[in-house]
Amino acid sequence: MSLPVFSRFTGPIVLATGLLFIVAELILLGSYDATDRVATVHRPTYLAGGALYFLAFGGLLLSLVAMSQWQASRAGLLGLVGFVAAVIGTLFMSGDLWFETFAVPWLGDVAPEVFGKAGGVLMVGGFSSYVLFAAGWALFGMASLRARVFPIAISATIIVGGIIGFQALIPPFGLPLGVAITSLGFWMTRRSAAGATRSDSLALA
Numbered sequence: 001m002s003l004p005v006f007s008r009f010t011g012p013i014v015l016a017t018g019l020l021f022i023v024a025e026l027i028l029l030g031s032y033d034a035t036d037r038v039a040t041v042h043r044p045t046y047l048a049g050g051a052l053y054f055l056a057f058g059g060l061l062l063s064l065v066a067m068s069q070w071q072a073s074r075a076g077l078l079g080l081v082g083f084v085a086a087v088i089g090t091l092f093m094s095g096d097l098w099f100e101t102f103a104v105p106w107l108g109d110v111a112p113e114v115f116g117k118a119g120g121v122l123m124v125g126g127f128s129s130y131v132l133f134a135a136g137w138a139l140f141g142m143a144s145l146r147a148r149v150f151p152i153a154i155s156a157t158i159i160v161g162g163i164i165g166f167q168a169l170i171p172p173f174g175l176p177l178g179v180a181i182t183s184l185g186f187w188m189t190r191r192s193a194a195g196a197t198r199s200d201s202l203a204l205a
Contacts, residue, residue, distance in 0.1 A: 010063075010066035010067075010069070010070070010188060010192070011185055011186075011187075011188035011189030011190075011191070011192045012185070012189055013059065013062055013063060013066055013185070014063040014066055014067065014181060014184055014185030014188055015182060015185025015186055015188070015189055016059065016185070017056060017059030017060055017062070017063045017181055017185065018063075018178055018179070018180070018181030018182030018183070018184070018185050019178075019182055019185075020052060020055060020056040020059060021053070021056040021059075021060070021174065021177065021178030021181060021182070022175060022178040022179065022182060023052060024049050024050075024052035024053035024055075024056050025049075025053070025171050025172055025174045025175050025178055026171075026172075026175075027045060027046075027048060027049030027052065028046060028049040028050065028053065028171040029171035029172050030045065030049075031043045031045040031046040031049060032046065032170075032171050034170075038108045038112050041100075041104050041105045041108050042105055042108060047101065047105065050097070050100065050101030050102075051101060053097060053101070053174075054094065054097050054098060054101055056178075057090060057093065057094040057097055058094070060090050060181070061087065061090055061091070061094075063181060063185070064083060064086055064087055064090065064140070066188075067140075067144075067150075067184065068083045070149055070150070070188065071143070071144060071147040071149035071150065074147040074148070074149055075143045075144070075146070075147040075149075076143075076146075076147075078139070078142065078143040078146060079140075079143040079144075079146075079147060081139060081143070082136070082139035082140035082141075082142065082143035082144075083140060083143075085132070085135060085136035085139050085140070086136035086137050086139065086140040086162075087136070088132055088136060089129070089131075089132035089133035089134070089135065089136030089137065090133060090136065090137075092128065092129040092132050092133060093129045093130070093132075093133040093168065093169070095129070096125075096126060096129040096169060097169060100169060130166045130167065130168075130169075131166070133162075133165055133166070133168060134162050134163055134164075134165050134166035135162075136162070137158060137159075137161060137162025137165055137177060138159050138162035138163050139162075140158065140162070141155055141156070141157075141158030141159030141160075141161075141162055141180075142159060144158060145159065150184060150187070151187060154180060154183050154184050154187065157176065157179065157180035157183065158177070158180045158181075158184070160176055160180075161176035161177030161178075161179070161180045161181075162177065164176050164177070165177045
């Protein structure tokens, strides 16, 4: 695969995003208590994990662009639809994560009673984020599987990670997608390095 010089950095970006995704999920998992949400959101480790997770979602958007570039010529219309859906879903989920990380602890201080009163537009917005995120990544994985640019196992894991990612804001349900992105980043980095080596060899020949 022939890539511009700048594109050779996409592998490390995707790899770093996947690793950050996994680390953040593990931190959140270690501090998450489903029986006491107010106490959970006030734990420093949970706040740190949430902040890292939010950064990972930013990296996920960059990774989507990089991944899409690699398979754009073979992914066709399904690839375009999957890319757009995954971008929108990730943006929605990022907004939800920002609220969970930074606004919810404040609400726990000033109005803890709201935790038992969620509903209405808030529930509609939250549920739409989960659906769009899961559907977007599942579609992107399907497009990758069809394009046959990435390894089949990684594309399949992206599909699974997207579906399970419906609950990605609750650890450990984001881990499968994190593993898929990490694996793909490692594969992309190796392919880029191999391509650069071949280019250097041809230049010296």
